[in-house]
Amino acid sequence: MEAIFKRDRLMAIVMLGAMAALAWGYLVHEARAMVDTGVCCCAGMKMSWPDTSAWNTATLIPLFLMWTEMMVAMMIPSAAPMILTFAMVQRKRRESERPFVPTGIFLLGYLVVWTGFSALAALAQWVLHAEALLSPMMVSTSPILGGGLLIVAGIFQWTPLKNACLTHCRSPLGFLMTDWREGRWGAFKIGLKHGAYCTGCCWILMALLFVAGVMNLWWIAIIAVLVLLEKVAPKGFGVGKIAGVFLAVWGVWMIAART
Numbered sequence: 017m018e019a020i021f022k023r024d025r026l027m028a029i030v031m032l033g034a035m036a037a038l039a040w041g042y043l044v045h046e047a048r049a050m051v052d053t054g055v056c057c058c059a060g061m062k063m064s065w066p067d068t069s070a071w072n073t074a075t076l077i078p079l080f081l082m083w084t085e086m087m088v089a090m091m092i093p094s095a096a097p098m099i100l101t102f103a104m105v106q107r108k109r110r111e112s113e114r115p116f117v118p119t120g121i122f123l124l125g126y127l128v129v130w131t132g133f134s135a136l137a138a139l140a141q142w143v144l145h146a147e148a149l150l151s152p153m154m155v156s157t158s159p160i161l162g163g164g165l166l167i168v169a170g171i172f173q174w175t176p177l178k179n180a181c182l183t184h185c186r187s188p189l190g191f192l193m194t195d196w197r198e199g200r201w202g203a204f205k206i207g208l209k210h211g212a213y214c215t216g217c218c219w220i221l222m223a224l225l226f227v228a229g230v231m232n233l234w235w236i237a238i239i240a241v242l243v244l245l246e247k248v249a250p251k252g253f254g255v256g257k258i259a260g261v262f263l264a265v266w267g268v269w270m271i272a273a274r275t
Contacts, residue, residue, distance in 0.1 A: 029100070032093075032096050035088060039089035040089045043089050043233070075142065076139065080138040083137045083138050084134040087131075088130075089236075090236065090243065091130055091214065091218070094185075094247045094248070098126075098188040099123055100188075101188035117203045121204050122206055122207040125203070125206065125208040125210075126207040126210055126214070129212055133219065133222070141154070144226065150226065154230035154231055155228060155230075159270050161226070163267040163271035165224055165227055167267035167271075169260070169263045169267075170259075170264025172260070173259060174257055177216065179253070182246060182252070182256065185210075185213055186246075186252060191210065222239070242259055
């Protein structure tokens with residue numbers, strides 16, 4: 017029995033790792049192509065950088081795909097404890113000959129929420145570009161915008177909403193015991209709900225990609241590590257609050273120094 021558990025857990029870890037690695041690999045490829053050739057390719061569509069001309073609505077498609085792959089790369093590692101816990105519960109139900117569903121259905125619900133966030137982020141980037149608030153390399157050109165995002169993010173790290181959402185993300189088994197739903201549709205709804213908590217916890221951190229560059233790999237990695245530490249580190253709440261102070265101070269400095 018223990019051997020089966022270890023095998024199933026290993027398979028789940030490998031699959032999640034492969035998804036994250038594939039997303040990170042393609043993200044690195046796109047970032048290098050943008051820097052080296054000035055062309056970003058996504059799903060067969062090419063976008064030239066630097067590009068100061070107005071974007072048509074068709075540009076929203078590659079922007080949406082770019083944000084989607086970034087969310088997969090950044091959020092799958094931090095969601096792994098919840099996904100593995102769901103897989104463990106389903107394995108035990110299968111062993112006791114009770115109804116069970118594939119873990120992929122739960123994961124699909126989770127990813128649907130972040131896909132929706134990606135659509136909103138792509139639209140926001142499209143609008144910011146149209147208003148010339150982003151540089152050709154997708155970095156904020158406005159100290160008010162960049163500093164404002166940093167200050168809001170810093171304050172949000174200390175809010176009850178942040179704490180509530182992070183509590184659910186840090187307690188996989190407790191979340192499943194409280195919000196359990198039977199069947200495939202139930203598993204999908206659990207995934208949706210966890211995705212909503214996760215988005216509520218991290219949305220403003222994702223918006224900080226506009227501050228230092230949407231395709232800045234170092235910045236993407238820093239935010240991804242912060243999100244991971246908040247969710248899995250023993251003192252994750254403290255990590256988030258310390259980061260909040262740093263972000264708020266950085267935002268005030270940005271606005272004061274450049275205005």
